[in-house]
Amino acid sequence: MQLNAWALTGIVLVAAMTFYLGHRSSRFASSTHDFLVARRTVRSRRNAAAISGEYLSAASFLGVAGIVLKEGADGLWYPIGFTAGYLALMLFVAAPLRRSGAYTLPDFIEARLGSVALRRCATAFVVVIGILYLVPQLQGAGLALSIVLPVPWWVGALAVMVLVLTNVLAGGMRAITVVQAFQYWLKLFALAVPAFVLCAVFVTSGHNGPSGSLGSPAPPTFPADTTVRVETNVGLRVTTVTPVRVRLPGEADDRIVVWAKGATEQVAEGTELRFAAGTPVPVVSDAASANSDWLRPGRGGVADLLQTYSLLLATFLGTMGLPHVLVRFYTNPDGKAARRTAVHVLLLLGLFYLFPTLLGAMSRMYVPQLLVTGQTDAAVLRLPQAVLPGVGGDILTGVVMAGAFAAFLSTSSGLLVSVAGVVSTDLFKGRVRDFRWSAGLVGILPALLALTMRATDLSLSVGMSFALAASTFSPVLVLGIWWRRLTWPGAMTGMIVGGGLVVAALVLNTISGYTGGWAPWLADQPALITVPVAFAVTVLVSLATPDGKPADVNNVMLRLHAPDPLGFMRDRAVARFGQVENRHRAGRGRHRK
Template structure:
């Protein structure tokens, strides 16, 4: 593959701007308060852009279009769920969470229920969710650079880890706030500009894409003789009788094969397949084979319906349990600003998710070969050059890649800050030095996993993180904010059982993927079962252990729900986090705008 200098320039520009903005902001960060919550002075609009910047991850920028390409109408629930989760967050959690005065999610659990043991348990799940969420960001970076620049996958993962680690260790939350706000607008531009241009190209052509019309009931077809290189082990379904020319790894020469209709073909990495013009496109085994199924939601009957409801549970309730999302609400000045921030986030996310949906539909007509290789997450990267040949297509591709790289950086930054904050305050004294050490150590774990584990669909990988967050922290936050009867044994039992069920499903799903795909649907989307179980266990155990309620529950609930102007809100004991000299330097400083 020929090197695209435009793409390399786009990545370099994003990297330089990210480092510059982070370095510039980190000059004003010198206390633990700066590193953890940016002195709680971030205004609503900037915080909303920063939240959107870190929330729009690889799953949003690359994965949504890939899911639409593969699953069609069923894939629309991902952008809907990712956005609607903030509505639940705004209604039930945002303002009370800020009024609690906590610094991290485990800190809130201790503030509400007065249990250090519960805090430690919460720390474990925060770290696990953060690592599980960060792995697909690094894998997405590897996929993006491999697709466009033809470099090994580890290059992208290492580049993102190093750049994010430098910014986070330099200035923590204060350094990355401006960076993430900038990266949201960069990502919006990088997805909107290609969408407008490619839609104009499609409409100007006056005819369907080379793979055929989306309204045709048949599967898409190869418009010309096409060579497909299989880069990872893949299994796909054959919709019609198909004759191909194929070269397996180790074969002395290519040979002819006939694939029978309805058969499943398993091809190892390194296989090369030649498809003649007009051949229907085989699709990976879990994708919609025909366009009729692609356009029709729930085409597989009850299984699809249950998976859809499970996805709704995970995304609607999982957002309020994501540590890197919640930690940003601690940076608002008060509860009212936190609620206003959430409204702005809803608007920013709703605007963004229009564009990957459009690009996913165009991808089915112009890059159907991705349905064979299984690399559907590369759709938005391949589409510009497929629709606009020459330099113009390369420039559009470079813009998309720059946005994708910003997505990896912004989400990874938020995750690393939240993980470093939790680890440094729970496992050490919470000083600035402790934060920096924690960031360096924690950042190496997802990097190692990203290099060792086989890449999967990015939206599906992130969906498992949402399921875990919804099954562990969502019951604690909703019940902790709105129910006086919650006890720490009930919270502990619900978190362990809900989280344990999701982790068990994750293990079953991973084993199944390597041994033939035998797992039932709920191993891939377990939230429909695990979330109600977690709520039920939390409530029942709390009712059975009334002595587990904290003595000051009335005072805590008053602080969570009293209007800000009454003055009940106060920060948690700052003395726990940082040395005395840091607190004297903290003062009443505000962000420089």
């Protein structure tokens, strides 16, 4: 891979700005109140940009375009679900969660249900969800850097983790708020500019890509003689009789092989495939081959329809259970500001997702070879050079790479702060040095897992994190805020059952991926089963254990739902974190819309 100087420049500039903004903000962080919730003085619009910045992860920046390239109309449910989750969060969770005065999600659960054991259980799931979400961010960073720079893929993963740790250790939430707000606008710019330029080139070239029109029912074809190197073991589905020159790993010469129509050919890692111009593109076995199938939603029948419903349920309810998303609503001054923040996030996400969807559709016409390798997550990085060869393509690739690097940094920062905050307050004494130790410990494990685990489609792996969040924290939040009969045994049982089912599906899906892909669709998207089961178990066990209802439930529910001007909102455990002397200073922070 040749060095792309523009991409390297973009990465260096993003890293420098991230470090500068984080260092500048960290100078004002001196207490645990700063490190956990940025002193609760973040205004709505900045907080919305920061939430969007950390929420738009590698799955959004790279994965959505890759899924659209691969799945077509069915892939559009991902950006819809990712955005719609904030509607549920705004309606049911945001304002009461802020009024609780909690600092972390387990802290809220203890405040509502009064159980330390339940808090410990919630802490365990926060750590699992955070790590499960962090791993694909680091893997995406490695993939992106290895495409545009001549470095091994693990370099990108380690570079992101080191830079994120530097900012988080310096100032926690206070340091990363401005960084994440800046990174949202950078990511929007990094996709919007290439999208407009590439669309202009496409329109002036005759509304047709070199691999054929999307309106054609046939599969895309190779526009020229093409050599494809397969980086992982894949199964390729062939739509027509296909002659191909194959060079196996360790061999010096090619051999001519003819693949039969309708066959699924297993290709080993390291194999080189050479296709003649005009050959229909073979696709990885789970991708849409013909454009007519690519344009039609629900082509897989009932199973595909159920999988779509499962995805929507996971993303719609999973958003409210993601610890790194919820912790940002604790930084608002009051419940009204938290709800206003959620409205702004809906607008910002809706604007952003227009562009990866568009680039994913264009990728099918310009970089169909990614359907052979299975590396469809690289679509937005490969597309500029395919549409605009030369310096223009290099510059656009540099812009996109800068945005991708910002995506890895912003999401990883939010995840690390949220998990470190939970670990430091639940397993340690909640002091600043405890937060820093926790951040260091939490950062090591996902880095090791990213280097050892098999990489999958970013949106698919992140989708499992949403399913776990929806099956564990969503029932506790919704029922805890709106149903006063919820008990801590019911919440704990529902959390363990829902989370256990998702973890079992994840293990089953991982084993299946290494042994031939035999698992049913439920192992890939289990939320359609796990979420209703978790809600049902929570309700039934709560009804059976009325003694587990906290004695002060009426006071807690009043604090959650009373309008802000009535003054019932109180921060929890102020003395424990040594913040009493800082409260007068925090109260003077002016909040602007």
